Amino acid sequence: xxxCHFSEIHAAESVACLDKALGELKDIWEEIGIPEDQRLQRTxxxxxxxxxxxxMMIAEEEGLKKRLLISIECQEEDGLTMLQLEKDLRTQVKxxxxxxxxxxxxxxxxxxxxxxxxxxxxDDLFPIHHERVPSQQQLQNYRQHIKTCNQERERRHAEFVGxxxxxxxxxxxLEQHPDxxxxxxxxCEDEDAFCLSVENxxxxxxxxxxxxxxKAESGALxxxxxxRIEELWEMLQVPEEERESLMQNTRTSTKSRxxxxxxxxxxxEELKKKNIERVIHTIRSEIVxxxxxxxYSPEHRQAFTPYHSDDLDEEVLREHExxxxxxxxxxxxxxxxxxxxxxxxxxxxxxxxxEKKATDPSRFNNRGGNLLKEEKQRVDMQKSLPKLExxxxxxxxxxxxxxxxxxxVNGQPFLQYVEDQWNQHRMEKxxxxxxxEDLLFGTTIRTPTKRRLAGTPTPGKTRKVLxxxxx
Numbered sequence: 004x005x006x007c008h009f010s011e012i013h014a015a016e017s018v019a020c021l022d023k024a025l026g027e028l029k030d031i032w033e034e035i036g037i038p039e040d041q042r043l044q045r046t047x048x049x050x051x052x053x054x055x056x057x058x059m060m061i062a063e064e065e066g067l068k069k070r071l072l073i074s075i076e077c078q079e080e081d082g083l084t085m086l087q088l089e090k091d092l093r094t095q096v097k098x099x100x101x102x103x104x105x106x107x108x109x110x111x112x113x114x115x116x117x118x119x120x121x122x123x124x125x126d127d128l129f130p131i132h133h134e135r136v137p138s139q140q141q142l143q144n145y146r147q148h149i150k151t152c153n154q155e156r157e158r159r160h161a162e163f164v165g166x167x168x169x170x171x172x173x174x175x176x177l178e179q180h181p182d183x184x185x186x187x188x189x190x191c192e193d194e195d196a197f198c199l200s201v202e203n204x205x206x207x208x209x210x211x212x213x214x215x216x217x218k219a220e221s222g223a224l225x226x227x228x229x230x231r232i233e234e235l236w237e238m239l240q241v242p243e244e245e246r247e248s249l250m251q252n253t254r255t256s257t258k259s260r261x262x263x264x265x266x267x268x269x270x271x272e273e274l275k276k277k278n279i280e281r282v283i284h285t286i287r288s289e290i291v292x293x294x295x296x297x298x299y300s301p302e303h304r305q306a307f308t309p310y311h312s313d314d315l316d317e318e319v320l321r322e323h324e325x326x327x328x329x330x331x332x333x334x335x336x337x338x339x340x341x342x343x344x345x346x347x348x349x350x351x352x353x354x355x356x357x358e359k360k361a362t363d364p365s366r367f368n369n370r371g372g373n374l375l376k377e378e379k380q381r382v383d384m385q386k387s388l389p390k391l392e393x394x395x396x397x398x399x400x401x402x403x404x405x406x407x408x409x410x411x412v413n414g415q416p417f418l419q420y421v422e423d424q425w426n427q428h429r430m431e432k433x434x435x436x437x438x439x440e441d442l443l444f445g446t447t448i449r450t451p452t453k454r455r456l457a458g459t460p461t462p463g464k465t466r467k468v469l470x471x472x473x474x
Contacts (some may be wrong), residue, residue: 174214177258290326343391396418
């Protein structure tokens with residue numbers, strides 16, 4: 004049986020029920036004796052009552068229909084009634100409410116994570132409405148934001164830990180304690196409690212840079228004082244045992260090492276004053292060494308009058324120290340040129356020695372093969388010296404242009420000095436050559452080409468030549 008058959012049965016039963024009710028009402032009205040006209044009125048009233056009741060029921064169902072239509076927004080699907088469609092929609096609404104709850108729960112969790120990260124990084128919260136239901140894309144963007152913030156937190160934390168360790172080591176080395184509240188928070192407090200803001204990390208970098216600069220300055224001062232101490236050790240001839248003892252005491256922190264060196268320097272300065280005469284003589288020896296290294300002329304050396312003074316007091320000592328310091332600075336600033344001059348001088352001396360050996364007749368008595376080596380060396384030196392001089396000329400021209408003065412060696416411009424040395428060398432060779440020719444000419448005249456008979460008079464010309472040679 005289908006649905007339509009059941010509907011017909013219900014309709015027939017409803018009509019039968021209505022007929023039965025009307026029949027009973029008529030019987031009651033007859034027994035009561037109600038006139039016919041009144042019975043018709045009462046029958047009309049029943050009909051009206053039933054009609055109103057049915058109209059009311061129809062109106063209610065029509066209202067239900069309208070509500071269903073509004074609820075499903077007039078969406079209809081093939082084969083589905085409005086009620087079935089509403090049931091499906093309610094199922095979907097339930098699922099959506101569940102999705103809404105899940106999204107709101109995740110949003111709440113993300114907001115809490117974001118708040119914690121913002122407290123650590125001192126950054127702004129992610130821009131999202133806390134009361135509205137977020138879309139999947141918004142949640143994805145929020146998740147990515149939290150991931151990025153976590154990575155940034157890890158990076159900043161690693162940077163902070165690294166700087167904190169360096170700062171701690173530097174403070175210990177400098178024997179410095181945290182002074183400000185920021186320094187105490189950074190060094191003394193728990194690492195996880197430190198705010199990893201950009202400003203705090205920047206301030207930490209500034210503090211680290213300041214400590215590194217302070218250590219560098221202290222280190223440079225230690226080196227400077229150490230150098231002065233070594234100079235005074237040499238001047239005062241301090242035993243090696245005392246020097247080693249001080250070196251053992253300086254293998255500590257930078258601050259302690261600086262204090263130890265300053266105390267030793269003060270002790271040596273006082274000792275220097277007590278041994279002023281010996282110290283001045285030691286400094287004079289050093290001054291002479293640097294005069295030679297810097298190729299000072301005798302006139303230039305003579306210009307430093309305290310060197311020749313016999314009044315060895317603190318003022319003379321001070322002038323000697325200043326002169327030695329000036330010479331050291333001069334040598335350090337121009338060491339490349341002075342080294343080049345030294346190389347040229349060594350090569351020039353060697354070349355002159357090889358030139359003398361080349362003109363020495365006794366060289367032919369050599370049987371060890373040195374003759375060929377020396378000749379090859381002399382030829383190589385004769386070629387390399389002009390190249391070296393050319394290279395030095397370029398250096399000197401550049402130096403003179405930068406310093407606006409001449410580069411002098413032994414009181415004269417270096418290039419003029421080199422030219423004078425070559426001229427002197429050529430003149431010496433010419434002189435030696437002339438002497439050899441004179442000697443050779445005289446020896447040739449004195450050597451007879453023929454054996455003369457006994458008693459043969461000697462020609463006058465021969466006597467004149469011999470007389471000239473002897474002269």
